[in-house]
Amino acid sequence: MDSDSDYVLVLRTLLSATQYMIYERGEKRFRISRNLCLHIARDLECNYEFFQLPWDARGKCGFTTIQKCTTALRQLAYGITADASAYRAKHGFPGILGSINCTHWEWANCPNEWRGQFTRGDHEVLTVILEAVVSQDLWFWHAFFGMAGSNNDLNVLQASPLFNNILQGKAPDMSYVLNGNEYKYEYHLADGIYLEYATFVKSYSFPADEKRKLFKLAQESTWNDVERAFGVLKQKWHIIKHPART
Incomplete structure (x- = not known):
């Protein structure tokens, strides 16, 4: 991010999406509509380099915009750290x-x-x-x-x-x-x-x-x-x- 204000803007955008969380069988589950997720992903991809698709020196692509947005939303929805849902x-x-x-x-x-x-x-x-x-x-x-x-x-x-x-x-x-x-x-x-x-x-x-x-x-x-x-x-x-x- 170029500045703290950019970071706050992205954070607020992602936080606004977490209101669509639902509860099933007593468990808090992350779920938003497909259209909303794609809309957020497109906006972030157009405005912030971090969310754009990167390519390494071998010509291999990295994580896609959808993957990055989904990961960020999941962290905010569940209130967990970046690697809590995977490695730990x-x-x-x-x-x-x-x-x-x-x-x-x-x-x-x-x-x-x-x-x-x-x-x-x-x-x-x-x-x-x-x-x-x-x-x-x-x-x-x-x-x-x-x-x-x-x-x-x-x-x-x-x-x-x-x-x-x-x-x-x-x-x-x-x-x-x-x-x-x-x-x-x-x-x-x-x-x-x-x-x-x-x-x-x-x-x-x-x-x-x-x-x-x-x-x-x-x-x-x-x-x-x-x-x-x-x-x-x-x-x-x-x-x-x-x-x-x-």
């Missing part, structure tokens, strides 16, 4: 931003003088490391790329800017209550190599009861989202392994 509700982890992990990306044309620092014993090829925080919808909230393949996940974490926003007081407020305690900032699901930070939620190595076993299952299944994202990313982009022609 799906996995049952309030306040989560995503899952964190590192992956090794093969570097076929690494210069000979650098081979030592980009080689690690458990990988047969030369690699560059990518650290990322990814949500269930394959959205990359954080990416730090370029560390030599000889490093491990902790070395990469120490060099990455992951916690800069929190340390500088610029992190978004994602307040939530868990077990009677209120927390302000997001956290990430991580595997066993990461340290015992408040921003990391790890699985139990040896769960002693059914409650811990259930948590271990939920945590590990959710954490696999980042591995799935790495698989999709590597299938789409081969420029590191097979560099593009100049």
